Amino acid sequence: MAGSGQIRQLRRRIRSVKSTQKITRAMEMIAASRIVKAQRRVQQARPYAEQITEVIKGLAVSGEVREHPLLTLHEQVPRVAVVVNTSDRGLAGAYNANVLKVAERTIRDEEAAGREVDLFIIGRKGDGYFSYRGRRARSRWQGISDTPSIDAAAEVAQTLMDRYAEGLYARVWVVYTDFRSSFVQLPVRMELLPVKPEEFAGGREIAPEFLFEPSQQQLLDRLIPRYVEAKVFHSLLESSASEHAARQRAMKSATDNASDVAGKLNRVMNQARQDQITTEISEIVGGAEALSQGA
Amino acid sequence: MATMPVEVVSAERHVLTAEATELYARSVEGEIGILPGHQPALVALDTAPLRVRTADGVEHRIAVHQGLLFVGTDRVIVLADVAELAESIDEQRARARLTDLERRLADQEDAVLRASLRKQQLRLEVASTGSGQV
Numbered sequence: 001m002a003g004s005g006q007i008r009q010l011r012r013r014i015r016s017v018k019s020t021q022k023i024t025r026a027m028e029m030i031a032a033s034r035i036v037k038a039q040r041r042v043q044q045a046r047p048y049a050e051q052i053t054e055v056i057k058g059l060a061v062s063g064e065v066r067e068h069p070l071l072t073l074h075e076q077v078p079r080v081a082v083v084v085n086t087s088d089r090g091l092a093g094a095y096n097a098n099v100l101k102v103a104e105r106t107i108r109d110e111e112a113a114g115r116e117v118d119l120f121i122i123g124r125k126g127d128g129y130f131s132y133r134g135r136r137a138r139s140r141w142q143g144i145s146d147t148p149s150i151d152a153a154a155e156v157a158q159t160l161m162d163r164y165a166e167g168l169y170a171r172v173w174v175v176y177t178d179f180r181s182s183f184v185q186l187p188v189r190m191e192l193l194p195v196k197p198e199e200f201a202g203g204r205e206i207a208p209e210f211l212f213e214p215s216q217q218q219l220l221d222r223l224i225p226r227y228v229e230a231k232v233f234h235s236l237l238e239s240s241a242s243e244h245a246a247r248q249r250a251m252k253s254a255t256d257n258a259s260d261v262a263g264k265l266n267r268v269m270n271q272a273r274q275d276q277i278t279t280e281i282s283e284i285v286g287g288a289e290a291l292s293q294g295a
Numbered sequence: 296m297a298t299m300p301v302e303v304v305s306a307e308r309h310v311l312t313a314e315a316t317e318l319y320a321r322s323v324e325g326e327i328g329i330l331p332g333h334q335p336a337l338v339a340l341d342t343a344p345l346r347v348r349t350a351d352g353v354e355h356r357i358a359v360h361q362g363l364l365f366v367g368t369d370r371v372i373v374l375a376d377v378a379e380l381a382e383s384i385d386e387q388r389a390r391a392r393l394t395d396l397e398r399r400l401a402d403q404e405d406a407v408l409r410a411s412l413r414k415q416q417l418r419l420e421v422a423s424t425g426s427g428q429v
Contacts, residue, residue, distance in 0.1 A: 044308040051304060051374050055337065055365060150306040150376055211336035211366075213322050222339055223363065226306075226376065233306060 004276060010269035014262055021258035027091065028251035031244045035182060038147075038241035042179065045237055049230040056227055057203025059220050068224050069165040071195050077170040079116045081138070081160060082106055083192070083232075085176040085239040086126030087145050092243055093250030095177065095185070096125040099239075102187040103175045115170060120160065122236070145243065148236035150229070156236075157229040164193045176235040177242035183249075185242035192231060195224060297331040298350050301371045303357055305378035311355055317348040318371060320364055329366055338364040342413055344421045345373060356381040358421040360414055377414075384422040389415050 084103045086096045103126070107117045121127050121140040130137060139159055144152035160172050172193035178186045212219060296316055303311040318329040321343035329336075340362035347355045362375030393415040400408050 041307070045306060047309060048304045048306045048374060051365075051372060052363075055363065055374070059337075153306075154376065206337065207335060209335060211334055211338075213324055213327075213336065213338045216337075219337060219339055219363075226361070226363075226374075229376070230306060 006272050007269060007276065010265055010272065014265045014269065017258050017262045017265065021255055021262065024251045024254040024258060028248055028255055031248035031251060034244040035241060035248060038237065038244050039179070041147075042234075042237045042241055045230070045233060049227075049234060052223060052227055052230060053200070054203070056220065056223050057200045058206040059203075059216055059223070060197070060200040061203050061205040068195075068221060070161060070193060070224050070228060071197060072167075073194055074164075074167050074170050077167060078114060079118060079169055080110050081118045081120060081163065081169045081172040082110070083120040083156070083160065083172065083174045083235075084122065084126045084130075085145065085174070085235055086121070086123035086129070087239075087243045088124045088142055089146075090125060091250060092247040095243055095246035095250075096123075096129070098185075099175060099177050099187040100126060100129055102189055106173050106175060106189050110173075118163075118169070120156070122156065122239075145236065145240060148233065148240055150233055153233035153236050154229050157225070157232040160193065160232075161225055161228055169193070174232065174235050176239045177246075179238045179241040179245065182245050185245055190231070190235065192228065195228065296350055299329075299331040299333075299371055300369070301347055301373070303345070303347070303359075303373040303375070303378050305374075306376050310357065310378045310380060311347065313347055313349050313355065315347045315349050315371070317346075319346045320359070320362075320373070322364070327364070329364075329371060333366050335368055336364070336366040338366075340364055340373070340375065342410075342417055344417065344424075345378070356421050356424055358384065358414075358418050360417070379418065379421070381421045381424065384418050386419065386422045389418040389422065393419065 082103060084099065086099055090096070107119075110117050118138040119130060119135060121130060121137045122142075123145045124142050127137065127140050127142070141152065141156060144156075163169060164172055171191060173189050174192045175187065175189045178188045180186060298314040298316055299318075301311070301313050301315040301318060302309070316331065320327055320329075320338070321341045322338045323341050327338060340359055342360045345357040345359045345362070347357070349355070357373075358377075358379045358381070359373065359375045360377040362373055362378065365372040365374065393412065396408055396412045396415060399405075400412060
């Protein structure tokens with residue numbers, strides 16, 4: 001009899017949908033709590049970045065910043081670096097696809113202008129994407145994008161700064177996802193290097209009675225790399241908050257879909273069960289009829 | 296007693312806000328002590344302990360790596376890549392990492408490892424003295 005087999009199959013599918021739903025709901029809740037944490041980290045990192053920019057601005061008014069190797073232009077160098085911030089884990093909706101689209105566009109633009117592109121990839125997803133397409137990354141980092149630390153940011157920044165200072169690149173792009181709100185995350189690109197003098201313009205001059213230790217110029221030399229680090233750190237933090245937000249949304253819709261599917265399957269199963277009962281009754285009635293006629 | 300507002304900010308978070316009477320740090324050129332009303336200054340800090348003494352006699356000890364001390368006319372700001380209060384340092388983990396680094400340095404000399412070793416030593420030094428009354 002076909003009915004009971006069908007019902008058993010439907011039961012099994014409902015069970016599997018419901019257990020998947022439990023997983024997606026758990027992931028949704030984890031992601032939601034981590035957005036809050038990630039956002040707090042973005043906010044906590046802000047004072048440092050602001051203060052350091054203030055101090056550099058103050059120093060830049062009187063000191064000469066243009067001579068710093070990270071501000072030197074290498075316009076004629078036919079090579080650029082592109083840093084791509086992706087996640088290590090999937091199940092985050094279109095998060096990685098969106099940021100990779102911007103990365104691809106940046107690469108295309110630079111290649112159309114006749115420059116070669118060196119890739120620096122953060123996150124396993126970006127790594128997989130580009131190696132599948134036959135692009136070799138110059139460096140890659142994994143395990144730092146989920147909860148980025150300043151040490152990780154410093155390492156990434158140092159690699160880029162060293163290579164830029166050697167004059168290998170005309171520019172260093174950082175592609176990341178900007179966290180505007182829990183609903184809006186925008187993939188963006190930012191020009192990390194060269195540091196532009198305008199970024200330090202408009203500062204209040206530090207009063208001449210200031211005591212500098214070591215000299216003003218040496219202080220600037222120490223601070224500009226810190227500033228670049230803070231920018232890299234910021235891009236990592238924004239990306240991480242965006243990743244969690246994207247995952248939360250993806251998992252929420254997965255949970256909702258699972259409810260829908262389970263509901264639909266339930267209806268189909270009830271129908272099948274009723275059909276089966278109806279068939280059984282008519283069979284019994286039919287059988288009884290046949291018996292009474294035969295008697 | 297005269298005090299000055301002190302803020303310690305690391306790249307990851309705000310570490311300390313306090314009304315301080317004294318502050319001691321080590322700059323790249325030597326020890327430096329700041330009292331309220333100090334001449335404005337901008338000082339690059341070494342990887343060293345920072346001590347902030349408040350009006351109620353508590354001394355906060357903070358491990359600072361790669362920092363900058365800004366003394367303004369009305370406030371003092373310490374900016375550092377990493378700044379950790381003595382009480383928030385996990386002594387056991389620092390010790391474990393120290394031993395690990397020492398072992399690796401015994402095999403091969405490496406400037407980066409040497410720098411992290413220095414960091415761990417500082418963390419341990421700060422953690423073992425701790426903050427407290429003086």
